[in-house]
Amino acid sequence: MEDADGVSAPLVLLVDEDPFTGHVLRPLLRPHGLEVVQARASIAALELLQRVAQRFRLAVVSLEMSGLSGVAVLETVRLFRPGLATICLAASRGAAGAREECVTKPPGAGQLRARIAEALAGAQSSMHACTLAPEVIKKARAAFERSGSLVEAAREVGIGLSDQSALDT
Numbered sequence: 001m002e003d004a005d006g007v008s009a010p011l012v013l014l015v016d017e018d019p020f021t022g023h024v025l026r027p028l029l030r031p032h033g034l035e036v037v038q039a040r041a042s043i044a045a046l047e048l049l050q051r052v053a054q055r056f057r058l059a060v061v062s063l064e065m066s067g068l069s070g071v072a073v074l075e076t077v078r079l080f081r082p083g084l085a086t087i088c089l090a091a092s093r094g095a096a097g098a099r100e101e102c103v104t105k106p107p108g109a110g111q112l113r114a115r116i117a118e119a120l121a122g123a124q125s126s127m128h129a130c131t132l133a134p135e136v137i138k139k140a141r142a143a144f145e146r147s148g149s150l151v152e153a154a155r156e157v158g159i160g161l162s163d164q165s166a167l168d169t
Contacts (some may be wrong), residue, residue, distance in 0.1 A: 011055045014038040015045040015073055016062035020106065022109065025060065028113050032120055034058070042068035046076065046150040053081060058119050062089040063102065068151075072158035076150060078130040079140060079157070085119035086110075136160030 012034050014022055022038045029036055034057060039045035042065050049056060057075050063070035074088055090102040103111055130137065136157060144153040 009033055009035045010057045011052070013045060013049060013059045015042060015059065015065065015070060016040070018062070018105075021060075021062065021089065024107055024109065024112065028116055032116070034120075041065070042070065042073045042154070043151050045073060046154055049077065049081065050150045053084075054091060056081075056084055058085045058116070060086065060089060062088045062103075062105070064091050067089060068154055068158055069161065072154050072161055075130055075132050075161070076140065076154040076157050079132065079137060080144065080150060082130070082152060085122070087115050087119060130131050132157065132160060156158050 010033065012025070013027055014025055014036050016022070016038065017040045019038070019040075022036055026036050037048065045061075046068075048164055051058070057076055059069050059074075059081075061074045061077070063074070065073065072087070074086060077084060077086055088102040089105050089107060091105050132140070139160060140153040140156040143156040145148065146152070
């Protein structure tokens with residue numbers, strides 16, 4: 001994670017259980033001088049983001065994660081790290097939590113390359129605002145203030161998302 005001068009390279013946080021996604025993503029990011037750090041669990045990703053947040057330039061988050069959902073991770077990142085560009089990955093357009101801006105899996109190199117270039121250029125479309133309900137945001141912020149942990153905040157986000165989807169059905 002350091003270049004020849006001993007300077008740490010900027011990082012991309014990949015949150016996906018599937019190792020194949022990292023194999024697709026790494027060659028697309030190397031020309032930009034970025035290194036991919038893959039977390040195969042949501043909680044590990046949030047802990048990593050909390051420890052070295054300033055090194056990350058981009059978060060690529062799969063919505064399909066076991067345990068804490070990728071949607072909860074994505075919304076937590078957008079709430080607590082609003083300047084960090086994000087790309088979401090979804091199994092299909094109809095996947096739970098999938099948004100119009102999500103890249104479908106497996107990601108095609110061309111589509112992913114365009115999204116990465118957008119994100120690294122600071123394009124507005126890669127800086128999506130948090131879409132949580134105000135009461136969920138309030139609970140997540142309170143959990144973070146109480147614990148100092150993005151994981152605890154994300155758990156509140158996950159509960160809020162579950163409550164919201166129960167109301168929608």
